[in-house]
Amino acid sequence: MLQNFVVWLLARDRRVKQLVLVAADTFIVVFGAWLAYCIRLDAIYVPNQSQLVMILSAPLIAIPIFFGFGMYRSLIRYVGQEAIWSAFKAVGLTALLWGLLAFMTRAYGIQGVPRSVLVLTWLFVLVMVISLRFWARWFLVTQSSGSVPRRYFLIYGAGEAARQIASTLQSQNPRLSVIHATDDPSLYGRLIGGNAVFPSKDVPDLVRRYEIKDAIITLRYTSNAKRMDVVESLRKQGVRVRILPPFADIVDGKHMVNMVREVEIGDLLGREMATPDKKLMEINTSGKVVLITGAGGSIGSELCRQAISLRTSKLVLLENSEVALYQIMRELSQKGDLEIVPILGSVMDQPLVKRLFDEHGVNTVFHAAAYKHVPLVEDNPFQGVINNSLGTLSVATAAFESNVEVMVLVSTDKAVWPSSVMGASKRIAELIIQDFAAKSKRDKLSKTFCAVRFGNVIGSSGSVIPLFREQIRSGGPLTLTDTGATRYFMTVSEAAQLVIQAGSIARPDSKQSESEGDIYLLDMGDPVLIRDLAVKMIQLSNLTVCDETNPQGDIAMQIIGLRPGEKLHEVLRYSVKEPNPTAHPKISVASEPPAEALDFDQLYADLRQIAAAHDHDRLMELLSRVTGLSRPEDGDESNPDSSCPRTV
Template identity: 45%
Template sequence: MIFLDTGALLLAIWASYAIRLSIWTPAITSERVLLSAFACIAAIPVFIRMGLYRSVIRYLPEAAVWTILKAMLIATMIWVIIIFLMEMAGQGIVPRSIPFLYFVLGTLLIGGMRFAAKWVLMAGTGMRRDEEPVFIYGAGPTAAQLALALKGHGNRYVMGLIDDDSTNHGRDIGGYRVFPSTELPQLIDRYGIKEIILSMSAIPISQRQAVLARVTELGVKVRSLPDISDLVDGRYIVSQIREIEIDELLGRSFVPADNGLLDQALAGKVVMVTGAGGSIGSELCRLIIRRKPEKLILFEASEYALYQIEQEVLARGETLIVPVLGSVTDRRTVERAIRSHGVQVLYHAAAHKHVPLVEANVLEGIRNNVFGTLTVATVAAEQQVESFVLISSDKAVRPTNVMGATKRWAELIVRQMAIEAHSKSTGQVFCAVRFGNVIGSNGSVVPLFKKQIASGGPVTLTDPDMTRYFMAIPEAAELIVQAGALSAGGDVFLLDMGEPVRIGDLAKNMIRLAGFQIRSSENPDSGIAIEVIGKRPGEKLFEELFYDRGNAKPTRHPKITRADSAAITGYDMSASLQKLERAILEEEEEEARNILFALIRTDELVENTDIDGRP
């Protein structure tokens, strides 16, 4: 490049004299040869200093024009000074227009060579055989930058941009034609489009859900590019293309966490999480470690899960991490962990949550979910733990399965502990947080659907009309901690999960997001089939978050509601626990099930009583 630039500068000097003197062959004198040599000697170090030889020509940005202009201007000024000194020494006169012509011609040659080389390197003959045609949805700066970054990178070939703004239709942005979104079905067929990349920053928030719903109906793979504000550096824009997450289709608005509540609950505290290796438990640990607690105790029954979460949180900060391997039903292990570390805040996430499995293993489900909660809550009360938060489930509302019933018993146990703490004025807070399914959690339907789609189907549904509440795991963890900070004791907090999602629609959306069509009578030979297998034991057609929605009260957080239905005043909880424990010890499964649901039916009659016994 230095050799070519030297030749270009000599050519620029020759052309400058030719234009100035109006002759093709200006005389070659010793003074002119010397001036030409000085021009190159002055320019090349300037070019090196300005970075003209650091740029990879194939990816030379348009902004390099200004760098070339500045470099030539500096080189020309240095040359002018040399000319002035030579004239003072009597080495001949240089016409005043020569430096100006040299600057203009030199800039054109130096810049022209580079951009011509870039054009040759990037042009090619069109789409390669190994490239897939794609559209970018959006016509803003991010979309144009993405199209440029994809050119010659990877196996995607951008056929054009899609935009809803009619003023852009038919125009070229960054060399790519902008098409209207209404023509997408025809464009997909015409160009054989395999993938649409959504430039989300180019799509207003109010329109994103509608755009997502529209493109997922087209039978092509859909990916997303995050907002440009989320990218550290535009050079990495291609690697930031990701799969559309299913929670982006749920139509729920995300409310930023209240940092004051998070710090109030966690900062500088000794925190313990039971079930720390589970989906919710591990996400709680990730959140807790970011709020700089004094110490974090990871309590987990699975050795592998405990090892994984311990290694992850150790890499995230300098907080003291204490792994404890044990079951929540083991009182001595729980007591030793709480007492020896002086636990102040405890999140009880440990539970058996898979409905069919708990239905098939009733005694173990009751032992872990009911008596495990009783053990941890009792020890927490005895050891003066300041705040105890139970992670409950929407299946605890009017339960029809053992898992939901055990979760309701866990809520009642925690509520009973709150009543005792209130009567003794200990200042301890016991509360429960109730919410539905979290996307991607262990045993959730979303990972199951993904696995079935990846293996070619069919996607199995128990009932397409079944509805469930869904929430992203990080958001659920944040709301759990914030709810705990809001509690005054005896509360059951309900997290706003938006509208329930029809499982049939969820399966269809996931199939379309993966780029497949749905196999049907109209399309029997391709796509992913959906197979209805019938409801499993204990499953409800729909879930509820409230016993009585009218009794729920707002809190200072817009996504958290407080159901201050309170205590089971006048009901002998301890007697029911004794009966249930006896049935467990005698392995009377049917008796245990009857006791479990008998208390639930009694409790539903007094659900509208608050912590002080007021109706």
């Protein structure tokens, strides 16, 4: 019968449910007052007329107060600890006003309302009001969930964040049992919010014993390497893993405090992100007019996001893609009232670039515009060289002739011992920056030209990670160039922050670098085996690899061989000599002497002439002569100098 009533009540609108709750509270208040008399007089008491009036007046006082404290606004199904505090205040005020009414009507005393009855009534009503709500929540949830079996959930961590997550999960699903795991021996065997805490070494046994399928990692203050080990261990046991965002992301608004996100590929790289130096971040941005070329690209757009948070006085965006420019403008316009100037155009349009510098009084240039997809540039070598090399020359020339203080070129590890046209074009761009840096020093100008060289950025266009994601969504196979291929990876936000800081270190007045240099290297950590990356991405999608050991797996991997211009391994510097350190632990200066023997004026003239004539043979001869461009068929495609190290 009770179950039928619950089914009927669940089908009614909210007003009917509120009326039922009001009726139940009315009964509780009357019954609580009568029970208080019985306890006080130690008998089943029949009240006299004045006492009956006082008892019946109690709900007339209580119900409006309960409404005032919001006890009928919250849904019973989701009632939580805040209901206890609301009930405590509401019932306390009711008892106080009821006692005041008894005193004013002279119904105070043994023939009216004894003082002990007031206290007992407050206590009984409070307990019953709270109990009603929590019992109703339990009954509604269990009845609506039917015969759903109890499920176990693992939370790796035992801090305040873990407690809050467990409380939220269990408030919405009473059949969920939470198990905490921690490395802190002082917490072993204790209870957190009624949930047991186990040693982390027992996790494999707990997963098997309780058939745990889901876990949340709350190790916010643990190293990325430790977090990666935990994720890998749980995934090998078939557990779906989520992760609590870093506290810095919560503060920056990237995640809500109660948001638990999926594990991302960046969490599994095992590298520690460097905390940005606020002073270095602001030297070239705060109060400055900043121009970002390629503003709609992966690095360019992140540079825009960083710059807008650093109180730049004006942000000028140069982008040749209308769609990309519109998207970044739409995003930035929602982040504040900073003056943003969108410019649709090409870095090859030198009069346009020069006009932008002069018209807006640009102080800092971050040159991120580039064609970077290796196979596409191989098929379109002239466009690659025009955009990457001559585009850099165009921007650098305009910066040299204007009042620009700093120009920072975003370079790539593919510029080292280039095996592709894209890498060679970026190497020429580095040489151009070195040339203008030398000119600035020669003429004693207060201008800084530098390049920042680093590897792949997670999720950037042309990167393998978006390709793998698309192939996984399509059911595979994942295409690998070579099982032994490796690449460097870092997150786009870290890369952009380090680029900005490297530009500040490069200033001659910064006194941050122990030695002068024009090419700065970012610490990329250890290279990542692409096959391992592919396996981790498949596992992140809660799928399995289909191979000889697991022929029933979900996603297969196919080896397609290196594409034209691709290397088996990338390197970050030419010289075997260790780079010079700077004040920043993740930024160093390449020990590479500038190409003083080059006739740069002749190089620029040749580039323009060859590009205009589309003379393929002369272009390849020039790239080979100037940059050492070599094809895989010419020898070792990974590095002509086998003694050259692969880490910064």
